[in-house]
Amino acid sequence: MSTALNLLRLVGLTAAALLYLVGLGWLIAGPLLHGNFLRRKMDSLLIEEFPLILLGGFILNFGILLIFQKLKLSLIIGGVLALIGLFLFILYLVRNHIQKLRNPDSLNKWVGVAFFVLLLAGPILSNALYDWDARSIWFFHAKMIYFAGSIGLEAGWQDPTVVFSQLDYPKMIPSLASQIMYIMGFWNEYLPKLSLFLVFIPPTVWLVTFARKTFSYAFLVFLLPFSLFPWLWNGYMDGLLAFYFCIALLLFDRYMQKGRKIDLVSSIACTLFLLYIKNEGNLALLVLFFAFAVYAIISKWPIRLKTRPTLAINWRYVIIGVVVLIPFVIWSFYEKQWGLSNDLGLGTQASFQRLALRLSDGSLELITEKLFKYINASLMLLVLLLVSNLLFKRPFVRESLPAIIATSLYVLGMGLVYLITPHDLVWHLNTSTVRVMELANGGFMIACYLILRTLEEDPVVNEPKPIGRF
Amino acid sequence: MSVKQERSSKIRDFFTPYRIWLGVVFILLVGWAIINYNHGHRVYALLIIAFYLVSLLLPKPSFTLVLVSVIAYMFLSSVSLSAFAQVRKTITDAMEHPSQPLNNLLTPHTGLEVLPEPVQQMLALIEEHKITSYRLSPQMSADYHIVQRIVESAWPLRMSEQATSVFTAIDETGDFPACDLIDQAEEVSLVNCP
Numbered sequence: 001m002s003t004a005l006n007l008l009r010l011v012g013l014t015a016a017a018l019l020y021l022v023g024l025g026w027l028i029a030g031p032l033l034h035g036n037f038l039r040r041k042m043d044s045l046l047i048e049e050f051p052l053i054l055l056g057g058f059i060l061n062f063g064i065l066l067i068f069q070k071l072k073l074s075l076i077i078g079g080v081l082a083l084i085g086l087f088l089f090i091l092y093l094v095r096n097h098i099q100k101l102r103n104p105d106s107l108n109k110w111v112g113v114a115f116f117v118l119l120l121a122g123p124i125l126s127n128a129l130y131d132w133d134a135r136s137i138w139f140f141h142a143k144m145i146y147f148a149g150s151i152g153l154e155a156g157w158q159d160p161t162v163v164f165s166q167l168d169y170p171k172m173i174p175s176l177a178s179q180i181m182y183i184m185g186f187w188n189e190y191l192p193k194l195s196l197f198l199v200f201i202p203p204t205v206w207l208v209t210f211a212r213k214t215f216s217y218a219f220l221v222f223l224l225p226f227s228l229f230p231w232l233w234n235g236y237m238d239g240l241l242a243f244y245f246c247i248a249l250l251l252f253d254r255y256m257q258k259g260r261k262i263d264l265v266s267s268i269a270c271t272l273f274l275l276y277i278k279n280e281g282n283l284a285l286l287v288l289f290f291a292f293a294v295y296a297i298i299s300k301w302p303i304r305l306k307t308r309p310t311l312a313i314n315w316r317y318v319i320i321g322v323v324v325l326i327p328f329v330i331w332s333f334y335e336k337q338w339g340l341s342n343d344l345g346l347g348t349q350a351s352f353q354r355l356a357l358r359l360s361d362g363s364l365e366l367i368t369e370k371l372f373k374y375i376n377a378s379l380m381l382l383v384l385l386l387v388s389n390l391l392f393k394r395p396f397v398r399e400s401l402p403a404i405i406a407t408s409l410y411v412l413g414m415g416l417v418y419l420i421t422p423h424d425l426v427w428h429l430n431t432s433t434v435r436v437m438e439l440a441n442g443g444f445m446i447a448c449y450l451i452l453r454t455l456e457e458d459p460v461v462n463e464p465k466p467i468g469r470f
Numbered sequence: 471m472s473v474k475q476e477r478s479s480k481i482r483d484f485f486t487p488y489r490i491w492l493g494v495v496f497i498l499l500v501g502w503a504i505i506n507y508n509h510g511h512r513v514y515a516l517l518i519i520a521f522y523l524v525s526l527l528l529p530k531p532s533f534t535l536v537l538v539s540v541i542a543y544m545f546l547s548s549v550s551l552s553a554f555a556q557v558r559k560t561i562t563d564a565m566e567h568p569s570q571p572l573n574n575l576l577t578p579h580t581g582l583e584v585l586p587e588p589v590q591q592m593l594a595l596i597e598e599h600k601i602t603s604y605r606l607s608p609q610m611s612a613d614y615h616i617v618q619r620i621v622e623s624a625w626p627l628r629m630s631e632q633a634t635s636v637f638t639a640i641d642e643t644g645d646f647p648a649c650d651l652i653d654q655a656e657e658v659s660l661v662n663c664p
Contacts, residue, residue, distance in 0.1 A: 006573065006576050009576055054522065123556050125571065125575060126564065128574070128581030128583075136618045140625070143625055156626075165622075183575075188579055188580040190581050191576065223578075228553075229550065231552030339526045369509070373509065376514065378513075381540070383499070383502060385536070388531070390495060390534045410605075455533065461533050
């Protein structure tokens, strides 16, 4: 009986959290996608809109907490806004999507999402917070916010005994964890991970929208979320960062293929969301935008699109873009105000001195070797597929370029970070390379997937010409 | 056509730009394989060279070979298999004891068993003696694993230099002659140093 009751409580809590996030998210996603809350203007499916709505919900919820600081007040205000948003969303749903939801294809995809999400809910929720950063950083911050009932200074950010805890790290997921525990009224080492589960849902839904009955899709599903083990469910943020990075690349590719605005908006949303997950998200965001821009230029975008975007600035997008960046700016402001500086000391004179020193003392070789160790496997597969492409005498798969550029730049950027780290280099490499390179592995996997998909669809590959014997 | 000219023409016919390109790629792949081999990734080194040579020896490039190589890679290198094992274990455990994961999730203070033994003992002493602030002995403070785990697990109780309640290692209690022994656990003592 108590098991059934507990199951109901857990399902109820998760459902309430999702409804809260959808309600809040619709206040951003509605105007972003359709310019209003009720009428559908953009050609998009609900399954494509849903993850975007959730991202909007995460960001708005975090923004409200940062502005009002107190958990109780922010949840009340967030709750009222969520109710309004949810009401508008239900009206929108009834008017525009309810008929389509009964369509077997649409239903199948939703069932696929539910299956996928539930499959991975187990490992996320059934293991207590155990690993180092999960306990010492991410969920410790959640605990500090929870016990203070506030994300403000009273949480203890300036307590000298917690300096080990990298207090400047982004607080979106810790805030969500603290809100969940605040609602429940107690703390333990399992339930805060529900926040990870919630943040894991949007990229999973997006992944299902790419579903096709092909080997390449099976390859994608086999490798993308599962190869991020255990970083996706042990309480570290590296798995989520890599997952969102990969989905941003996939959505951008679909936009370049089909020219649907929802994919571009979703890709940019995923990219911006990286800022809220982890500090490495700043670098990931820069390299993604750079890669997108390069690819857009070399593929002569937007000339080849059927519907050419106008050059006039769409102020709706600009305003919403600014709104979703506000929480990031507020947290950066608090960081400065409260003296929560980053331990790497990027851009300081000392960092340049360390850079000069490490370039000449053999550290570069050590860093290269370590980075290579952890990206070697995915790089090997990329080489294998590039060689296959050559053997089939097919042109270079240009679609893979954004993934290759962004990932390579990310690896270089991380190499630079290691060159200037104030920590003992060997210690820093040994404790972080394996997980920060998950994003690079994910990026190279996406490049592999895009090459494989192109080869699979290429009629010449199915009727190959002889290579010619030696 | 002289024999010499005939030979030269045959060589020219053989060395098409595509074949030259294949040769260059082969040299690059050998280099890549050597780097991998030297870094201990011998399977990858062999896989890539074997893939390339077999592809060249086949009458036509084979997409099946590409797929087989990709699948081989997935089995050899990916951690996905461990992830599947973990997912399966979780599901099996949950099916056998469905109440346990739910109780863990919805009961206060669960999950503390993952902490190191001395930290669990300190938490028990804190609970038992209703301690309001604490500090660690020099020996305990030297172990940053213990420091971080007690700071985060005992939170919101804060560690303070002014605290009179001091946790010491069991073999270190004699170093605090001016303090009163309050309680002892297996590895940790609690002393009061006014």
